[in-house]
Amino acid sequence: MTTAHDLTKNQSLVFSALSDARAPLSAYTILDRLREDGFRAPLQVYRALEKLLEIGLVHRLESINAFVACAHPQCHNHGTMAFAICEDCGNVREFTDDQIAERLADWARTENFRPHKTIIELRGQCQACSIGEP
Amino acid sequence: MTTAHDLTKNQSLVFSALSDARAPLSAYTILDRLREDGFRAPLQVYRALEKLLEIGLVHRLESINAFVACAHPQCHNHGTMAFAICEDCGNVREFTDDQIAERLADWARTENFRPHKTIIELRGQCQACSIGEP
DNA sequence: TCGCATATGTAATGTTATCACGAAATTTTA
DNA sequence: TAAAATTTCGTGATAACATTACATATGCGA
Numbered sequence: 001m002t003t004a005h006d007l008t009k010n011q012s013l014v015f016s017a018l019s020d021a022r023a024p025l026s027a028y029t030i031l032d033r034l035r036e037d038g039f040r041a042p043l044q045v046y047r048a049l050e051k052l053l054e055i056g057l058v059h060r061l062e063s064i065n066a067f068v069a070c071a072h073p074q075c076h077n078h079g080t081m082a083f084a085i086c087e088d089c090g091n092v093r094e095f096t097d098d099q100i101a102e103r104l105a106d107w108a109r110t111e112n113f114r115p116h117k118t119i120i121e122l123r124g125q126c127q128a129c130s131i132g133e134p
Numbered sequence: 135m136t137t138a139h140d141l142t143k144n145q146s147l148v149f150s151a152l153s154d155a156r157a158p159l160s161a162y163t164i165l166d167r168l169r170e171d172g173f174r175a176p177l178q179v180y181r182a183l184e185k186l187l188e189i190g191l192v193h194r195l196e197s198i199n200a201f202v203a204c205a206h207p208q209c210h211n212h213g214t215m216a217f218a219i220c221e222d223c224g225n226v227r228e229f230t231d232d233q234i235a236e237r238l239a240d241w242a243r244t245e246n247f248r249p250h251k252t253i254i255e256l257r258g259q260c261q262a263c264s265i266g267e268p
Numbered sequence: 269t270c271g272c273a274t275a276t277g278t279a280a281t282g283t284t285a286t287c288a289c290g291a292a293a294t295t296t297t298a
Numbered sequence: 299t300a301a302a303a304t305t306t307c308g309t310g311a312t313a314a315c316a317t318t319a320c321a322t323a324t325g326c327g328a
Contacts, residue, residue, distance in 0.1 A: 008306065027284070041309060046285065051306095062197040063253050065284060065315095082238070084247045095241065100234050104216070104256060107229065112261035113218045119197050119255040122238060127246035142275065162314070175278060180316065185275095199284095199315060 005055050013037050014048035015057055015069065023090035024066035061085060061092065063121045068092050080104065080118040086126035093126070141186075147171050148182035149191055149203065157224030158200035195219060195226065197255045202226050214238065214252040220260035227260070 007015060017030050025033075027045045039045065049067055052058035056078050059068050064085060071094040080101040084093040100120070108115050141149060151164050159167075161179045173179065183201055186192035190212050193202050198219060205228040214235040218227040234254070242249050259267075 010307075042285070043287090043309080044307075047306080062255070082241075084242070084245070084249075086247075087250065093245065093247070097237055097241065100237050103231055103234050104254075107216075107231065108218070108256060108258070111218070111227065112264065113220075113227070113256065113258055114264055115218075115256045115258035116221065117257045119253060119257070120238075121196070121253040122242065122247065122249045123251045123253070124242070124247055124249035130246065130248055144276075160315075176316070177278085177318095178276075181275080 005057070007052075008048075010039075010044055011048045011051050013039070014045060015052055018052075018058060018067055018069040021069075024061050024064060024068045024085075024092055026066050030067070059083070059094070061121060062119050063123060068094070070094070080120065082120035082122070084122040084124065084126070086129055087123055088125055088129035091126050091128075142182075144173075144178055145182045145185050147173070148179060149186055152186075152192060152201055152203040155203075158195050158198060158202045158219075158226055160200050164201070193217070193228070195255060196253050197257060202228070204228070214254065216254035216256070218256040218258065218260070220263055221257055222259055222263035225260050225262075 013034050014030055017033050018025060027042060027049065030049075031039055031042055031045045034045070049058060049060075053060060053067075057070050057073055059070055059081060060066075061068060061083055068083075079096065082095050082097060082100070084095070086092070101118070104115070104118055107113075147168050148164055151167050152159060161176060161183065164183075165173055165176055165179045168179070183192060183194075187194060187201075191204050191207055193204055193215060194200075195202060195217055202217075213230065216229050216231060216234070218229070220226070235252070238249070238252055241247075
């Protein structure tokens with residue numbers, strides 16, 4: 001018997017690196033941060049990420065080739081998530097919107113498109129970074 | 135006096151390559167297809183793409199690092215576009231949904247986030263490719 | 269024609285991601 | 299528990315995507 005998801009050592013290390021970060025990390029940045037933990041090659045990171053993405057503990061931000069720990073790791077929601085990415089400070093806000101998800105699902109149904117994954121990303125400037133820039 | 139946008143030679147070549155393709159092309163695929171037109175280096179493609187994206191004649195599909203000619207080049211809509219990308223045949227459907235755009239704008243307003251660009255991409259299987267796979 | 273902005277050519281380099289192969293660890297099954 | 303199957307891991311090489319730096323050319327207004 002185990003908990004919902006037993007992470008291996010590498011998976012735990014990668015997840016911790018992402019949880020500790022205040023902004024998304026690229027795979028190679030993760031690699032650099034885990035060198036002293038014995039990481040030597042990109043594949044060690046990518047393999048761990050693959051699993052973490054599958055579990056839902058981590059999200060990939062497609063528009064910046066980077067990864068973040070899920071903001072709601074308890075209820076690892078495999079539904080449609082949206083991300084607001086600040087291009088100044090790198091901060092990311094994760095949110096959901098059922099109406100948007102439904103509307104996309106409606107479109108897909110009507111067009112007989114079977115979505116496997118939905119990507120919604122807002123690139124812009126967060127509140128903190130827009131202060132003083134009217 | 136000129137038309138709305140005079141494209142340079144390189145820009146025209148890149149745009150033609152994308153218009154002729156039945157699926158999105160990567161920058162390096164474009165490069166390969168334009169070798170006999172004198173293209174030698176990635177930057178020639180990337181520079182042309184940069185301009186075409188700015189004008190709105192081309193879209194970048196963030197989740198697959200590829201580019202498509204805009205489906206509505208007349209009214210080059212700089213608003214929020216959505217793309218449904220078939221992972222089997224590569225075909226892409228471009229569409230808009232005002233309600234989704236509004237809802238995202240509402241979220242941004244509420245959170246004081248200033249979006250510069252919005253990415254919506256559905257990855258999945260198109261109707262044609264799902265026939266015979268119940 | 270001069271000066272400036274834009275466009276181009278090219279090499280080198282930086283960044284992101286995967287392949288191929290074998291070894292080690294873990295789980296399953298008998 | 300031992301053998302078999304599965305999953306994970308280590309490592310080097312390579313592929314795929316994108317930018318920097320610098321030199322040259324081209325068009326256009328003063």
